[in-house]
Amino acid sequence: MKTLYMILTFAIATIVLLVAVLFAIPAIKMHTMLDRRCSCEPYSAADYGISSRPVAFTSADGVELGAYEVAVESPKAVIICIGGIHSPTITDWYPHASLFAQHGYASLLLDLRAHGASSGEVIYAATREWMDVAAAVDYLNTQATYDGVPKVVMGLSMGAATAITSIGRCADIDALVALSSYSSWEYNFNLNVEQQLPAWLAKVLTPFVNITTRLRFGEYADVTPLSEIKKLGSRPALLVHSTGDGIVPFANFEQLIAAAPAVQRWVVEGDNHCILEDFTHPEHNSDYCSVILNFLDSVARR
Numbered sequence: 001m002k003t004l005y006m007i008l009t010f011a012i013a014t015i016v017l018l019v020a021v022l023f024a025i026p027a028i029k030m031h032t033m034l035d036r037r038c039s040c041e042p043y044s045a046a047d048y049g050i051s052s053r054p055v056a057f058t059s060a061d062g063v064e065l066g067a068y069e070v071a072v073e074s075p076k077a078v079i080i081c082i083g084g085i086h087s088p089t090i091t092d093w094y095p096h097a098s099l100f101a102q103h104g105y106a107s108l109l110l111d112l113r114a115h116g117a118s119s120g121e122v123i124y125a126a127t128r129e130w131m132d133v134a135a136a137v138d139y140l141n142t143q144a145t146y147d148g149v150p151k152v153v154m155g156l157s158m159g160a161a162t163a164i165t166s167i168g169r170c171a172d173i174d175a176l177v178a179l180s181s182y183s184s185w186e187y188n189f190n191l192n193v194e195q196q197l198p199a200w201l202a203k204v205l206t207p208f209v210n211i212t213t214r215l216r217f218g219e220y221a222d223v224t225p226l227s228e229i230k231k232l233g234s235r236p237a238l239l240v241h242s243t244g245d246g247i248v249p250f251a252n253f254e255q256l257i258a259a260a261p262a263v264q265r266w267v268v269e270g271d272n273h274c275i276l277e278d279f280t281h282p283e284h285n286s287d288y289c290s291v292i293l294n295f296l297d298s299v300a301r302r
């Protein structure tokens with residue numbers, strides 16, 4: 001009887017330890033990815049032939065946000081640009097702002113919470129960052145320059161995911177450009193686990209990833225690009241993805257397209273998460289410029 005008790009105790013302890021390890025794996029990985037600030041000295045707008053001015057505003061949940069406005073005379077649209085998960089400054093979008101300005105588009109380059117000029121110490125993987133974009137839209141709505149001017153939200157990676165959740169939650173956004181967006185944090189996390197671990201272990205970890213995600217994001221865990229893209233209505237959207245993306249696998253794009261089949265899409269062959277070989281020179285990729293500018297022209301103020 002004593003031997004049976006010892007065996008049972010050992011079995012229970014082993015199961016508890018195993019469950020703890022399975023919870024710890026995604027929890028530790030998410031901690032390293034999300035519990036951090038990303039910042040560096042901003043780049044100079046003058047280096048890209050434009051001028052910008054810093055602006056500040058506050059999100060609905062009290063986060064102080066910083067952005068850079070690149071104005072043009074009589075803008076055809078204003079584009080809110082949003083960077084990736086660990087982008088240290090949104091000013092790495094100045095080359096895009098320069099390209100846009102040359103074609104009559106103003107830009108508002110927004111540092112999301114925990115990035116660059118904005119406050120915060122935690123990244124929320126697009127589940128709360130839509131409030132940052134909503135605050136940017138509120139700011140634009142106070143500027144007479146943008147009365148009647150279409151507002152376009154454009155982002156890369158987590159910035160693209162934030163762009164999608166933002167347009168789903170903010171009726172004042174008129175159009176969307178999403179480069180390499182995931183469909184949800186947990187889905188993409190699980191896809192990356194499958195790429196890095198044996199299939200059986202990845203399958204075992206899946207429910208622990210899902211539970212960890214819900215515990216981390218709480219009441220906002222259900223705010224995902226996949227849920228919010230369904231709220232586009234008639235607003236135009238362009239989704240761009242590369243077929244071999246090793247960071248946000250193509251299956252994310254397929255889910256988003258299935259949820260919103262009317263959106264425009266551009267598929268790039270190969271593994272190019274940033275779509276461009278050189279993000280600092282978008283003008284060097286004529287196909288990219290043509291796709292983006294043609295889409296913007298379709299939503300521009302006439």
